[in-house]
Every structure is written in C-alpha cells, then in structure tokens.
Amino acid sequence: MSDVNAILLLSCADSKGLVAKISDFIFRHDGNIVHADQHTSKTDKLFFMRIEWELNGFALNREEISIAFAPLAKQFNMKWDLHFTDYVPRIAIFVSRHLHCLHDLILRRHMGELGADVAAVISNHDDARDLVEQFGLKFFHFPVTEKNKKQQEADSLKLLRDMNIDLVVLARYMQILSGHFLEYYPNKIINIHHSFLPAFAGGNPYQQAYDRGVKIIGATGHYVTEQLDEGPIIAQDVIKISHRDAIADIQTKSKDLERVVLARALRLHLENKILVYGSKTIVFD
Amino acid sequence: MSDVNAILLLSCADSKGLVAKISDFIFRHDGNIVHADQHTSKTDKLFFMRIEWELNGFALNREEISIAFAPLAKQFNMKWDLHFTDYVPRIAIFVSRHLHCLHDLILRRHMGELGADVAAVISNHDDARDLVEQFGLKFFHFPVTEKNKKQQEADSLKLLRDMNIDLVVLARYMQILSGHFLEYYPNKIINIHHSFLPAFAGGNPYQQAYDRGVKIIGATGHYVTEQLDEGPIIAQDVIKISHRDAIADIQTKSKDLERVVLARALRLHLENKILVYGSKTIVFD
Amino acid sequence: MSDVNAILLLSCADSKGLVAKISDFIFRHDGNIVHADQHTSKTDKLFFMRIEWELNGFALNREEISIAFAPLAKQFNMKWDLHFTDYVPRIAIFVSRHLHCLHDLILRRHMGELGADVAAVISNHDDARDLVEQFGLKFFHFPVTEKNKKQQEADSLKLLRDMNIDLVVLARYMQILSGHFLEYYPNKIINIHHSFLPAFAGGNPYQQAYDRGVKIIGATGHYVTEQLDEGPIIAQDVIKISHRDAIADIQTKSKDLERVVLARALRLHLENKILVYGSKTIVFD
Amino acid sequence: MSDVNAILLLSCADSKGLVAKISDFIFRHDGNIVHADQHTSKTDKLFFMRIEWELNGFALNREEISIAFAPLAKQFNMKWDLHFTDYVPRIAIFVSRHLHCLHDLILRRHMGELGADVAAVISNHDDARDLVEQFGLKFFHFPVTEKNKKQQEADSLKLLRDMNIDLVVLARYMQILSGHFLEYYPNKIINIHHSFLPAFAGGNPYQQAYDRGVKIIGATGHYVTEQLDEGPIIAQDVIKISHRDAIADIQTKSKDLERVVLARALRLHLENKILVYGSKTIVFD
Numbered sequence A, B, C, D: 001m002s003d004v005n006a007i008l009l010l011s012c013a014d015s016k017g018l019v020a021k022i023s024d025f026i027f028r029h030d031g032n033i034v035h036a037d038q039h040t041s042k043t044d045k046l047f048f049m050r051i052e053w054e055l056n057g058f059a060l061n062r063e064e065i066s067i068a069f070a071p072l073a074k075q076f077n078m079k080w081d082l083h084f085t086d087y088v089p090r091i092a093i094f095v096s097r098h099l100h101c102l103h104d105l106i107l108r109r110h111m112g113e114l115g116a117d118v119a120a121v122i123s124n125h126d127d128a129r130d131l132v133e134q135f136g137l138k139f140f141h142f143p144v145t146e147k148n149k150k151q152q153e154a155d156s157l158k159l160l161r162d163m164n165i166d167l168v169v170l171a172r173y174m175q176i177l178s179g180h181f182l183e184y185y186p187n188k189i190i191n192i193h194h195s196f197l198p199a200f201a202g203g204n205p206y207q208q209a210y211d212r213g214v215k216i217i218g219a220t221g222h223y224v225t226e227q228l229d230e231g232p233i234i235a236q237d238v239i240k241i242s243h244r245d246a247i248a249d250i251q252t253k254s255k256d257l258e259r260v261v262l263a264r265a266l267r268l269h270l271e272n273k274i275l276v277y278g279s280k281t282i283v284f285d
Helices: A018-028 A062-075 A100-110 A129-134 A149-162 A179-184 A205-212 A247-270 B018-028 B062-075 B100-110 B129-134 B149-162 B179-184 B205-212 B247-270 C018-028 C062-075 C100-110 C129-134 C149-162 C179-184 C205-212 C247-270 D018-028 D062-075 D100-110 D129-134 D149-162 D179-184 D205-212 D247-270
Strands: A005-013 A032-041 A046-054 A079-084 A090-095 A117-123 A139-141 A167-170 A189-193 A216-223 A233-240 A274-277 A280-283 B005-013 B032-041 B046-054 B079-084 B090-095 B117-123 B139-141 B167-170 B189-193 B216-223 B233-240 B274-277 B280-283 C005-013 C032-041 C046-054 C079-084 C090-095 C117-123 C139-141 C167-170 C189-193 C216-223 C233-240 C274-277 C280-283 D005-013 D032-041 D046-054 D079-084 D090-095 D117-123 D139-141 D167-170 D189-193 D216-223 D233-240 D274-277 D280-283
Touching: A005 A018, A005 A062, A005 A274, A018 A032, A018 A046, A018 A062, A018 C018, A018 C032, A032 C018, A032 C032, A046 A274, A062 A079, A090 A100, A090 A149, A100 A117, A100 A129, A100 A247, A100 D100, A117 A149, A129 A139, A149 A179, A167 A247, A189 A247, A205 A247, A216 A247, A216 B233, A233 A247, A233 A280, A233 B216, A247 D247, B005 B018, B005 B062, B005 B274, B018 B032, B018 B046, B018 B062, B018 D018, B018 D032, B032 D018, B032 D032, B046 B274, B062 B079, B090 B100, B090 B149, B100 B117, B100 B129, B100 B247, B100 C100, B117 B149, B129 B139, B149 B179, B167 B247, B189 B247, B205 B247, B216 B247, B233 B247, B233 B280, B247 C247, C005 C018, C005 C062, C005 C274, C018 C032, C018 C046, C018 C062, C046 C274, C062 C079, C090 C100, C090 C149, C100 C117, C100 C129, C100 C247, C117 C149, C129 C139, C149 C179, C167 C247, C189 C247, C205 C247, C216 C247, C216 D233, C233 C247, C233 C280, C233 D216, D005 D018, D005 D062, D005 D274, D018 D032, D018 D046, D018 D062, D046 D274, D062 D079, D090 D100, D090 D149, D100 D117, D100 D129, D100 D247, D117 D149, D129 D139, D149 D179, D167 D247, D189 D247, D205 D247, D216 D247, D233 D247, D233 D280
Parallel strands: A090 A117, A090 A167, A117 A139, A167 A189, B090 B117, B090 B167, B117 B139, B167 B189, C090 C117, C090 C167, C117 C139, C167 C189, D090 D117, D090 D167, D117 D139, D167 D189
Antiparallel strands: A005 A046, A005 A079, A032 A046, A189 A216, A216 A233, A274 A280, B005 B046, B005 B079, B032 B046, B189 B216, B216 B233, B274 B280, C005 C046, C005 C079, C032 C046, C189 C216, C216 C233, C274 C280, D005 D046, D005 D079, D032 D046, D189 D216, D216 D233, D274 D280
16 A cells, blocks of 8 residues: 555535645544645635545545545535545547547557556447557447447447446547436546637537638647537647648647647546536646 | 848749749849748649848849839739838827737837837727827827717728828727728738637637636737638737636736737738738748 | 735645644634645655635734744744735846846836836946836946946945845846845845756857757746856746747847746746745745 | 659858749749748858759659759759658667657557658667567667677668668667767758757756756757767757656656657658758758
8 A cells, every 4th residue: 555645636615724624634644645736716616625645654544534534525515536546547448530649548558658547449430440459458349320329329338337437538539429428427538629629619620720720729638518529628738830731731730739638638637636617627737 | 222122922823933933033133032932822722922132232223123023923913012121111009998018019119129110009098198108109099989989980090091001000909990991901900819719709808718718828910800800810829827817817828928929910010921811821930 | 904815935844734734723713715735845855835815804913923823833843934915025126238128027017017016227237217217216327347346236235225125136137146145135036047047058048049059949037046047947938939030030039038937937926926945946826 | 753742952152043043943844833942041141942843744854853953053062952752761760768759650650640661670678679560660679788889880880771771760769879870871860859958968858857947848859960969950849847747747748748849850851841051950841
C-alpha cells in the first residue's frame, strides 16, 4: 500500500468551515495531504474540492474511509467520489475511419503512459483491426447501418457492461450515441471534436474552418451529452493556419492537435482531476 | 525618394507566365524587388500577388508606373492597387465606452509605431474626450439615439469624407453601421471582436464564453461587412482561461488580447499585406 | 469593511495537519474561505499555502488576526505574510529610453486596472517626463554617469523610502542595481527581460535572438536578485517569428509581449499570489 | 507524370532581375508556377528562392531541366537544388532509450502521412526492436561503448551509404556524432532537442528547466552540426508549466511537444521548404 493515495472529489452548497472540516477528517485519522485544491463559484455559491492524501499511515483502510466520511458528506449534502491511485480504469475506444487518435492512445499505452487498460476497441469499420490486434488488444467490428443501428448500440452497450468498462473514449467515432446509451455512462464518455467548440460544431469542421477563413483552428476534448458537441469541455488547444493551408493541410495540422488534446482530456479524467458542474467542468490541474 | 518602395497588390485568374511577366515589368524598368509573395488558390484557380520594389533607381516615376502597368493588368483582367511606403494613411477611430483599444492605439501613435495619422476619434459617448485631446488629437462626440441614428451616421460619414479618411477602425464601437455607410469604405473598416469568431458572435461574448465553459478565449480583427461579425478575418489570437476566471477575469485577459490583435490587424492593413478574396483574406505576412 | 478579504501567504516544512489547522483557525473565528490553494514540494518536503477569506463576519479585526495566528505560525516555524485586499500598494517605476512598458502601465492605471498607485516614475533620461506629468504623476530625472552612479542610487533609494514605496518595477531600466539597493526590497523588485530566460540573458536579446535564428521569441517577468537575469521567474510568454523578421520586426513583436508579460507579473504580485522559494516561484494562479 | 511538380531551391547574391529571369525560365518552357516564395536578407544582400511548378505540360523532361537551368545558375553564381515531388526520400532513424518520437514517426508512416520511407532504425540499445520489426521495418542494434564507438560509427555510416539514405533523423539519440560522420550528411541530419534552444542546451534539459523554475518549456528541431545543439533551427514550440509540475510531469508534457516538433521539422525538410544560411534557416512555409 506504500505509495497509494486516496482522492476525494466533492461538491456541495458553500458553507463556512467546509475546508476545515474536510481537512480535519483526514488529519484526525493521521492522513498526510499531498494536494488540496478548492473552488467556490461566486454566482451560485457552490463549493468544489479535490483533496489527495497518502494511504500510507492513514488510520482507516479503504472500506472504512467511505463509512467514516459519510456522515460529514450527509451533513453538507455533498456529491462525492472516492478514488485510489492504484486503480487502473478499463477503457473502451470507439473509432471509425480516422485512426490517428486511436494510434496515439495505443502507443501511449505501449509506452506505459496511458494510466488505463485498453480493454476493447470498437469500430463500425474493420480498418483498425490489424493494428489493434498486433498490439495484443481486443477489436470488435460492429458495422452500423440505418437498420441495425439500434441493435448494434445495444450490443456494444452489453459488451461494455460485460467487460466492466469504466470510461468510453470516442476517438473520432462518427456515429451518434443515443440518450439511452449515455445514461449508462454519465460524464464517463469523452469525445474529441476537431474544432474549437462552440465554433464549427457538427459535421466537417475542417471544411467549415476553411470556408470561414479563420486564422486559427482548434480541437476540443469534452464529455458527451445528448446535445451533440455541447457537453462539458475538458481541454482545448489551437494552432495557427494561413491562406496557404488547403483542406488537406488543415487536416494534417489538426490531427496533431486532436491527438494531444484527447490525450490531455483523458489524462485529466484518469487522474480524477475533473468535477462536472452543469454544462461546465472544474479542472483541478 | 531614397528609401521609398512601391507595392503592387493584385489578383486575377491564374495563368501561365504571370510571375514572369509581372517581375519582368519591374526588371525592365530597372527595379530591384525586395519582397515578392504569391499565392494560387487551388480550388478556383485564382492568382494573388504582392510585390515590393525600390523606387530608388527605378526608371519610372510614381505617376508613370500605373500608366505603364495598365496594359499588363488589362491583358490578365487584374484587380490591382499600387501603394508607396512613404504614404501615411489617415485613420478615424470609432469607440464607445470600452477604451482599452483606443488607449493602445493612441500610445502606439505617441511612440511613433502606428504607421498612420489618427485624424479623428469619434464616439457616441463623451468619456474619451479628455484623453484624446490631451494627446493633441481631435475628438468628436456623436451621441446616438434610436431617433437620430440615421442622421448621426450621415454626419459622421460626411466628417470622414471631409477629412479624407483612408481607414476606419472600430475599436470596440457598439453601434452597427449601415450598408450605406459600408459602401463608402469597402474593406476599409476594421473591427475588433472580443471572441474567437465564429464562436460567440453578437453581443456579450465574455458572458457567452463564461456560460459555455470554454478553456480558451480569443479575439478577432476583421473587415466589416453587412453580415455582422462575418467579415473577412485578418488576425486572431487566443489565451487560456480556467474555471477560476470569473467574468471580470475573462474581461481583463481578453482586453490584453484585443489590443494586440487589433494592432496586428491594423499593421497588416497599413503595410498593404492583405488581399480580400470573397469572405476570406490572403495575408502576405 | 464589507467586501474586503484577508489573504495569508505562508510556507514551512511539511507536516500532517497543516491544512486542517490553518483552515480551522479561520473557521473557529467565523471566517468564510473564498480561495484556498496549497502546494507541497515533493523533493524537499516544503508546504506552501495561500488562503483568502472574507473579513465580513470574521470575529477578529485586522490587528487581532496577526496576534491570534502567531502561535500557530510559531509552532510550525512558518514564514508568513498577511494582506488585505483593500490595501493599494505604492509602486515606483524605473525606466530608461524604451517607454512602451511605462506607457502601458500608465494607461492601465488610467483605466483603473492597475491595482496600485504609481507614486513615482524615475528615469536616467528625461524623455518620459512630458507623458508622465501629463497624467498627473511624479517624474524624477536621475541621470546616471560612471562617476555619480553610487550617489544616484543612494538618492533614488532615499526617495523610495521617503515615499513609502512597496514595490519597484523595472520597466526596461538599463542600469544595474547594487546588492545594497536590492537588500531593501527583497522580492519586491520586478523586472521585465526581453527574452525567454535563461536564453539570451544580458544585453541586446533581440540581436541575440536574430543571430541565433530562433523561431520563437519570449519575454520574462521576474524578481530581481544580485545575479542579473537569474532571479525567480514569475511569468513568461512567447511569440513566433520567422526568417522574414528583421531586428526591427522582432522588436515590434517583442514590445507587445513585454507589455503583457510585465503587466501579468505585476498583477500576480499585487494580488498576493506569489511565494518565492529559493530561485523559483510558486504562483497560485 | 500528371501530378508531379518540380521544386527549385536556390540562393545567391542579390541582383536586379533574379525573380524575372528565374520565373521567365519556367514560363519560356511552358511551366505553370504553383508556388513561388522569395526572401532577401537585408544585412548581407543575399537572395533566396523556392519555386514550384507543374511538370505536366512543361517542355523539358526531368534530366533536361538541370541542363537548361545551369547557365542561368552559373551567371548568378547560385547554389541550387532541384527536387521532384514524387521522389520518396529514404530516412534512417537513430534512437536510444526514449522511444516516443520513434513511435510517432512509425505511426505517421503507418498512416501514410510521413512522406518518406523508413529504411532503417538504428539504436545503441535493443529496446525498440520488437515494435520496429512488428511494423515490418529493419532494426539494427549497434551497442556503443567507449572502446567501440569509432568502429560503430564507421559501421553505421557504411550501412547508411549502402542503403542510400537521404536523411538521418535523431529521434532522441544520446550519442554524439563525429565531424567525420556529419560531413557525409551536411544539413541532412535532423535532431530533436528537448528544450527551447539556446536555453538548456546539453544534458538533461528537463532537470535544468525544473531547477531554473521556468514557466514555459520547449522543444527544438534542428540540423546537426559539430557544435552540439547549435545547428540551424528548423522548428520550435513551447508549452506552459507551473510549480505543480514535477520532473515527471515536465517530461510527459515535453514528450508530446517533441513528437510534434520533430514531425514538423521533418515535414518541412521533406517538402523541400528549407534553405540553410549560415547557422540559420529560411523556412518557406
């Protein structure tokens, strides 16, 4: 247990003494805080906190922490989650034909930098199979047609649940997921959109950017909600373009951006640094 | 005439020999080219060029250049403009209540870095008068109401024309100019919009950015056309924000950005580096 | 007292219970924490904290806070400072011939955005006098020669102390301050260096950047220490350049950067968001 | 031959008529220019040009172009190279233990985006073998010791020459190449350095950046010369860091940067957009 930390992510209505009481809870049980970050939204008086402490020397074991913390949580009507840094989440990657983000994630895993197990790669096309299997990962081909769409979604949902998937990553997946599907993974589906949202939401943002003549393009990593491209934004970044950039150049530049932004959004999620708040995120980076 | 250069900005349908014929025109008259930049749009086969050469030693005087170039221009059905680097354009700055961009432009002029004469500052409020006059510049207060709007615009248009204004700068001017007004200054009115267009067009982009929870905000310098916030973009830049930034912080960060982006867009125009092409710009930077 | 906050900036050896005890101190006296940020340096086990709470409703008045907090501070051997958000620091700006940063600070003050009083502008040249006085500020001309350098520094130091200056800003000041001078203002002198430190320390960084052929230039806001250009860095930013940029273009681009970076470093200091730690800074942004 | 272009990269002392004569050469033989970019260095009056035209319809075949252009080149004492866009250069990648850049290049090739053949991967360690061979590429393990260093370099040089390698990429290769080796590949060896050069040249730039407390880190792609880390810079980029970033975080952020910057430098070289000029580059991007 030596190097493992516990992380508490919580939110509630703001109130005097919250920091004191939460940090005292950890201190009383002999915990050593290594990170504490807090935010209070001024307009609606909500309190958000991420606090991380060493399990080593802590008086409570993993099961006892939740039980001991529950009364305080109840008193302030907190929403809260408890995480441990040695847990390796299981992710499923959905992809269609553009494979650069998938490739990037596979290589990060191969280099031991992903912080997650890639339990499954699911695609409506078969293009990625060879590469995925070459790295010893499981590939599932679920071709989607107008007719079988509902059934395919049900099948992939079943697969995810059978495989105990913690997080779904849409690494340029061109199918829209139904509200029913999303309900099973609230704030647990991360999408990369290849524009600087809310600019160029929807289809073909490269073409939209080219047509509008913008001088900068972007990429956005966000949680998926029913309103397409309107989910809470986790990470964004941009790169300059000029009149010399044809659509193909925009695509080349954007792909580098998409890979980095998706990886960053994913890392923030996997390190339990994000609290979702309405349609926005608090990122304790 | 020693250090003065001539600049030719031109566009036409692409055709073999354009670069050769244009550069030969300059060579034949003993000109020394100091910059030449060219762009061909692949999709619609248009040719754009900016070519700059020294007047010193050139066989033609200023008046003769246009006459001598006209036949070539006609042959290829070119749109073209001829500029000289010693001409100091006369600009008018329109402003409302947010004065940071105005201040910035006044100081750049004071430091001798603007490359233009600030012939007039025009505002629908009187707030800026003291500062403007303190720097020896002319200030005009044209209060705008629902009722007098049309007349005020006519008055300010007359003023601009009487003063031989070359370029209008909307440095956070909150009134919309009519199509009639715009016709007098085609691609000669530069606006700074305080968002990363096309995201957050229209009113209150700071609030829109805050509400959407974006992680990056931007500013856009563009030519004004009848479709508000849809004119050809000249320059854009961005800055990161986080959940810690309240509206006031977003405003503070954005103001620094707006000043720099407007100044950059203005400089590109004043150095004759921009060709407008449909709703887009070619910027030979 | 309604909207005033207290800010505690502190550092000490890391120890269990620090967050709990500090936040409990505020809670016990009925304080409402609005910001709390903490950092523990892993390598040398030091603890840093910035905590901000509302004076409104707090059980202690300003004088009592220090007295009440002292025992806790002593117990953990803390270095600590207490600030109040309604205190307006008095700054002195030193400048030589390049006036863009001075201009920028004067305008920010004029717009009510500086968060400080500009009590004095001091220069070894007389160039800035008119502009400074035009804005109702005090200008002091202290010409510096090889011979009078020591005396001039003594005179300006006396002036600063007579005027109760809290913070010195070197806004492109080309004279080197002695160790004796620096002792009076430890971590209270902010310099803007026109390069991306540690690259191009020393004289003429524009020329150095040009000669080296870098593709990006930068600016650095830092505290001044005896080792020139080696003081703790507060803020840095960069901008792209290309082979097309002559020295003059590099200077033009850099000046925009310097203004923004100096203003940002200054703001962070004035908002009491910086803890200096060896030759580095903790910036609770 | 339908879609192939010819590219001429040239430099010489500046002289009147250069653009005219070069573009006329192409026009006379019925060539259609698709890109032309030119630069004149003001200080030492040198002329640089990149001109690209369609072979389709051009009156000269590939062999004839050089012969026909030689007299003009001789007249102006030009240094020049002629390239064709359908030539696929053969590259060799050198790598040591940090494999992120190698992985990135292999995946770009796998996605058909590299614009080059990866003819060989050479390493002083055996770590990368499996991955390299898994993608069907040739891996050569040349372990280097104090004693065999000279022989190993001779062996790898022989290998490169036997394999007709056009370009060497040092993708985090930790061995220093001798001047003898470099002579065989002048401006044909690209290195990625994991800092914002000239800051933090030499060993362990992550640690250097951490110790100095910079707020931004960078990466630099450059040609290799005998003076380590002083070769002509092709591309640079940066990313923000804070006091929260430990060495491991700096490394994680930097690796993303290194991959993108190396890929960008490589692409510029492979697209024949770079002219080296003393210790600097002209990048016609």
